[in-house]
Amino acid sequence: MSKKTVILIAYVLTLLFFLRSVTLVIFADGTGGYGMIIVSALVMTFLLRWYLKERQKDVKKDT
Numbered sequence: 001m002s003k004k005t006v007i008l009i010a011y012v013l014t015l016l017f018f019l020r021s022v023t024l025v026i027f028a029d030g031t032g033g034y035g036m037i038i039v040s041a042l043v044m045t046f047l048l049r050w051y052l053k054e055r056q057k058d059v060k061k062d063t
Helices: 001-029 032-063
Strands: none
Touching: 001 032
C-alpha cells in the first residue's frame, strides 16, 4: 500500500470518529464529548495537510 492510501484510510477512520462524537453530543445531551471533537478535528486537519503534501510531491516528481 502506498503512503497516500494509508493516510486516506486514517483520515476516513478519523472522520467517522468525528461524526460519532458529534452525534453523541447532539443526541445524548450531557456526554461532554467536546474534547474528542476538537482532537479528532485536529487530527483530520493534520492528516489532510500531510496527504496534500504527499500529493504535491508526486505531482512535482511526475513533471
